[in-house]
Amino acid sequence: MTAQAAETPADTATLRDRLVAAVDGEVRFDAGTRAAYSTDASNYRQVPIGVVVPRTVDAGADAIAVCRDAGVPVVSRGGGTSLAGQCTNVAVMIDWVKYCNALVSVDVEARTAVVEPGIVLDDLNRRLAVHGLEYGPRPATHPNCTLGGMIGNNSCGATAQRTGKVADNIRRLDVITYDGTRFWCGPTDDEAYAAIEHRGDPVSAIYRRLRRLRDEYADDIRAGYPDIPRRVSGYNLDSLLPENGFDVAGLLVGSESTLVTVLRAEIDLVPVLPEEALVMIGYDTVDLAADDVPTIVRSGPVALEGLDRRLIHDEYLEGLNSDALDDLPEGNAFLMVQYGARTRADVDDAVRCALDDLSLDRDDARVAVLDDPSIAVELWRVREAGLGATAHVPGHRETWEGWEDSAVPPDRLGDYLRDLQSLYVRFGYAGETAPSLYGHFGQGCVHTRIPFDLFSADGVRHFREFLVEAAGLVTRYGGSLSGEHGDGQARGELLSIMFPDRVVEAFGALKHIFDPEGRMNPGKIVDPNPVDSFLRLGAQWYPKRPSDLHFGYPGGDGSFVSAANRCVGVGKCRQTVPSSGSVMCPSYQVTGEEEHSTRGRSRLLFEMLDGHSDGVITDGWRSTEVRDALDLCLSCKGCKSDCPVNVDMATYKAEFLSHHYAHRLRPRAHYVMGWLPLTGAVIGRARLGALVNAATGRETLARLATRLGGLEDRSIPRFARRTLQQWWRRRGTEARGSRGTVLLWPDTFTNRFHPDVGRAAVRVMEDAGWTVDIPGGDLCCGLTWISTGQLGIAEVVLRRTISRLATHLRSGGLIVGLEPSCTAVFRSDAVDLLGEDELAVRLREQTVTLAELLHDHTPGWAPNVQAGTVEAIVQTHCHQHAVMGVRADRAVMSDVGIDATYLDSGCCGLAGNFGFEPGHKGVSIACAEQALLPAIRDAGASTQVLADGFSCRTQIAELADGREGRHLAQLLADRIVSGDD
Template sequence: MPTLESTLRHRINGEVRFDAGSRAAYSTDASNFRQTPIGVVVPRTPEAAAEAVAVAREFDAPVLSRGGGTSLAGQCTNTAIVIDWSKYCHRIESVDLEARTCVVQPGIVLDDLNRRLAPTGLRFGPEPATHANCTIGGMIGNNSCGATAQAYGKVVDNIVRLEVLLYDGTRFWCGKTDDDEYAAIERQGDLRATLYRHLRTLRDTQADEIRRRFPDIPRRVSGYNLDSLLPEHGFDVAGLLVGSESTLVTVLRAELKLVPVVKERTLVVLGFPDIEAAADAVPEILPYEPLALEGVDSRLIRDERIKHLNPKARAELPEGDAYLMVQFGGETVEESDEHAHRMLDGLHASEHDPTVAFFDDPSHEAELWQVREAGLGATAHIPGRPDTFEGWEDSAVPPDRLGDYLRRLRHLYGEFGYLSDTGPSLYGHFGQGCVHTRIPFDLYSADGVAAYRRFMERAADLVAEFGGSFSGEHGDGQSRGELLPRMFGEQLVGAFNELKGAFDPLNRMNPGKVVAPYRLDENLRLGADWAPYAPRDLHFAFPDDGGSFAEAANRCVGVGKCRQLTTEGSVMCPSYQVTREEEHSTRGRARLLFEMLDGHGDSAIRDGWRSQAVHDALDLCLACKGCKRDCPADVDMATYKAEFLSHHYEGRWWRRPRAHLSMGWLPLLAQAVGRSRLGPAVNALTHTPPLARVAVAAAGVENREIPLFATETLQQWFARHEPYGDGARGSVLLWPDTFTNHFHPHVGRAAVALLEHAGWRVELPTEPLCCGLTWISTGQLGVAERVLGRTVRHLAPHVRDGGRVVVLEPSCAAVFRSDAHDLFPGDRDVRRLRDRTVTLAELLTEHSPGYEPPQVPERSAHALAQVHCHQHAVLGWDADAELLRRAGVDAERLDSGCCGLAGNFGFEPGHLDVSEACAERVLLPRLRDAAPETVVLADGFSCRTQVAEFDSGGHEGVHLAELLAVGLPGGAGAAYGSAYGVAPDTRPTPPGRRARALALAGSGVAAAGVAGAALGVLRSLRR
């Protein structure tokens, strides 16, 4: 292996990785299987990938091409050299508008392809549910389909040509081959000619058996596409290779057929008493030629309700316990609506008379479509339920027999004990007879694995009886490879083996998949022998995982939503969006943590909590908590990272980065500076060259602008504050978080103005309290528990009396609403604090009946909102949007994800490039295009800091409280000033005027400030 690795590094234009972390990250896909790869190659060009195969051949090493890694049958995991195309090989090389074709590299993501094709009015037709992260190469390998296959067919129906590479180095373009082209190829007398002669002989000898045994259904994905070689299909070698799962060739480029973009769509949702009745209605709908025809049962809706997925869309479903989602298209809304009404008239006249919900608003359609596309994630890890698994997740039968098949399948569930009131759900592409499901197999015990095998065999016989296909979308891989004789017979399976031998006689292309397969109960990711290390000295309780860190790490089901390159209303995973590295995705990090626990004894990661590989993968995790909301399996990587860092540095604090100490202990330093009123002196130290460089080096942080301390803290100001109004609504406690209290007290002053204007009497703690956020994010959990525990005890009397705590900083509110409960799940005061913590918007919209916010002046009435990632993940933004609407603000929520600073992340050494790149994805370009007077709404201190430092347009982020306080009327407005509701001189010094402030501070004052701050810290530590 060392020689193989060094040769690859010398000859490959790309990245070569044989390290433990990379091998662990690629050890599994979205399936039940696990095999650690030899190494990973990330080529920069298709030619570099071809060279990687050449090197592998010289060392007799197996090869596996991988796209998005979301395969459910185990075809993307193997002990091989894995070629990951997705980071660099994503070019569109040409587009032919007249022919409606394009040539692409294999690593391009489907949504990215269609987004770039949008100006042409064309798109690639097949669209799996993973369209935001699946690659074209992976779709070719799996012969993917998706809901739109109803109109456009499978990938095999949408390929013109493929450029392919055999393991022996033979390379050529292939597609349909007429007799003249075949003769020309044969005359070459080379390896390709020999292969084509072999294929024609194989076709001629097997033609009758192919026609007899291949199921005549829309969704036959199992087996090799020998039918593509038949004369009626034009001896299509490209079609033969689609769906071959990297077992025959490496695809270097693909020429795709394109279809016109449907201009208008109409979605009709039909309600039925049960899923079988819905399936029975499918044949009645098919003659109306819908674009898509999907089925969803009530169990899937129930699972989404439990996991709080798609609440708006669920509320719009018609009456029923099962649904068909039928989509029509047309040049105009009227045309697509007409198709839908014609279908409804036909159904009402038949024995099928469903309830109906009708939608031709694109936004509503998109919401409802999410109900269906969330299926895989929604049915995994349901709280209080047994885990469910793939295996039999995509069988397909003739659509006119679908209802009977579902009845028999449900009976089989019952026979094996898999059927109960709680599952499993049935959903899928009903218009083509394809059924998706996840089954509560017991893959943890020998008896359970044996039952899983027996079920798979029985289910295979059932599908064969119905003339169906074991796979209607996800391929055979290892899950169904050994079952293929039950579907095709021994003769055709022998032909599959002969085909494999013709393309790959050495069995080095993804061996053990499809043909000569591993057993379906072999190489299990779990299995009867899975025995991971189970750490018990945990800080977080992991209440949703039975207190087990191993179960938490095992949450990832591999769906790959964290690999999306566009946020589309989500936040995760900002580091992957920048680096496009598997181990920087939520999925990749979860895989490393799973491997770290070494449940099989052969993991590439053998040093547990001390693992540098895991540390490196987690290092670029921004702890944005985006995955806590966006991951369909509820992976919470920010919590996992904090837990890992705590153990990684346990007993060796001196190994911690200085940034963990300086940023983690920032609240204590801020308290010392605030008490001694040395903010100006410290500001001078951190902003006067060369003192600033010394301060940055001493703190161990990135060389970037350090936020300025306020001259007066919020608590100091509030101590002399004269309340405005009568406080008729009662009292509310305003939480003085470190960032508001010591850096941006003007935000707190504006909040006080608003709360008092709304009729609340505001209270503020006088003691130096903290939620512990900075210690949590740096993994100093012992300190965090003590700090947070002290705060909970102090706030307990207030919340026990039913008082609410208003928190202005989203990350601190998230601690009270989430992290605190995970650290102290049995503490009733923590639960009370969680339930009584509100944002400013929540208090004013949900707990202040009759309140109308001040109307914001027209000059500030348009705002771009950068929603803090913790607010997105834990708190939500609906209340903010409603409050802004009432205040007359036209607020556009930026689809920008995390700003990139994420608390301490952007200040830690080595993170600056990633931090700025995150902001450059959407936020900063959008601000550069915005008018100077546009308000940038940013409740998070981190977001405001990032905007202030990197926005060349000079915008300053303002908090919701500041924006609304602009419109305070009468006495309130006079009391708090006209600009942002506070006196102008209390705002932080804008970056452009910093030099003037620094000129007032001498080096002597700075030195005194440092000494005073240090003494204050020491006194605090002694206390």
């Protein structure tokens, strides 16, 4: 099927209706869904006809039957992280992740399991951990890639050094063809083949034709397939050879949904290795590192990765994983050598053997042996973040996939890298911002992103010419176009360079056996679309470029187009549970919906720019599809720090809402929640707090108030009897400290609802030797107007506030923020909204958290604390996680004897106005139930629940069965024994 033949059928309404009637699942042909699924993690874009989310694998088979009757193409999708374009097509897309994610069975003795295609790798391994087993292949996208997608791509990952590719770890597959033939397949000896052939059914016909294909092309396959560990390109015709057991499952692994649909898989498992060590070895250049690979392989590492310092430098500029960089040895490039074994002695022996072979020892400046698992985890994060982190590096050209996973024999890797770098120079892709080189060096696989110009006709032509040259280069080295990510569209057209004509002919014959009508993921591998067609960008991309923006988008050169195009699709936002200190993306974690992930929302914003002739979102800022996708964004800012390319969806949402509701009425909740600071000030001046509390304390009146305000039926926070500012006016400054004067910011939530937090903070800061002042008047950072997209008002409020703080700022004084979300406005949003305004910049640089004041600005601080320790579980506010971090908090709590356990709980779910807005209560509570509420219920009665965020404390108070969250200021005030005590 050619590129020009990929068209959406005219009668999609009838197709949709037939699918709805026949399929137990969700059928979505709306513009928003089609936009969200229009691309994967590649350079390519094809808008699907519609998306089916089956509730069972049998329902998925039913969907294929409907499509067959209608004669429309089908493509399966797992995590959607494919880099070669195999997960984008003008087809009915079947998304297996939401429902078809079961671990069907485990046979511990045989070390096998049966899984459904939508199960996420990390979820699978979490469930297998109780048996001491795991699935061996582990791509960098392991938190969100699925077994079905891994089977489709023949995925590998770093652990393939020990366990091989997916094709090496599959026992059997349950598959269905486009014509409805369903069968289990695997290795097939002569006896099993005879039994199948004897049946005389459609399955036997497939097997007979496969046998004839094998016999006709056997010698061509043996001669034409490179004998390397990472040959992923092309179909696995070698699995059909007699010496490989006529393994039909092995044949179908890596076929990228072009031959069959995988419904279930029986997989091999391996024991978890309890003892590990990571050895980092430094080199002058990355190609010299590659030269040592054959020597190190002899010591039997479970992973052997290479990376250059450019990757590390790029991640440093992006603010990623900076804590891990201090543990690196000397060098401009590194080998990461992971050893694992049943005993520590075996690990130590392997490390010693490797270093001896290299004439090195542990004390060499170029060697770092890291036995601490936490340090090793951080360094693996550096490595695994590579493809995303190198995409948009400040000061560098944007880089793109396209030649990101070539593979050669490991003993020729150094020479290949030298020639590849020469090719970069010849095509103008080198220089000071040359592409980083890294990858699975132990198996000869190289990852890189290249600064292709995919915006102009000349740039696209150059892109194509480079790919042809690079394909020739890797073929001359006896290598593979793809060593991990598959062919799809990125390499399908180039297969004729790598493989002899007879082998390419065999690919076509194989396709005809399984899919004679060309309806399974057409245009990929066989009869492929050209590598420069269906580009997501390309010379024909003419997006609308909004100019009336509120935010500055410094990470996107001031352009909303660049911001909307920032997502590279690696899907880290699609983690199914919070883990490893990650916050994003809470709404995806509880809904499992692509459009409610950071990536899905980014795709809709990109499509909203309407730069394609087949665009599905054409009404720009007024788009209801984009509005609905952003509706469940909690504005938690988790993506700002957790996303490898720092997508900042909270900012994009605020910008969108501002334009979407310009010159028309907003939802009532926007007025009620957005104007809360002003409402609170009015209530305070009129001394109506007690009356409001009395009214909202009665269930009937509270429900009436929330209904009138267009809010969810949630507990309404109570106004304090006396505000922090009122307390301060009566008390004033009692202690003149020797360290200078700090301004305690009276944010709306601390000031009017929880002033006890502010009073505790004053006590702590004065005890530390600071003179404290609290400004009077109705001041606000503008947070609530920002989060509801009322940005014009937010700008006015911020400018007024900054002018009130000007004298203190220009004197160099620090401002201490207690509410993390308001502190984050000063540290981030203010400059983004107001630009490089002199006072806004000072505000960003001079605003600190309480912990930062004590740890970073109070030298010699050594408080007199109570004896013993106190245990606490910590719910980190998502804005603190994203903007300020918790480095200082950890240190301060250690100093005062607080034994803190930080929860992997993500966002609390209330998220300021989010949990109060209509339709959000279920998602809000589900977020809290992910980890936060279970952890509180399991905590002992004496364990403190630390929650600096007002939203977090409000959520806990409503849902945690009488437990309350406390601010760090309160815990410190309890622990510190002052001179007055």
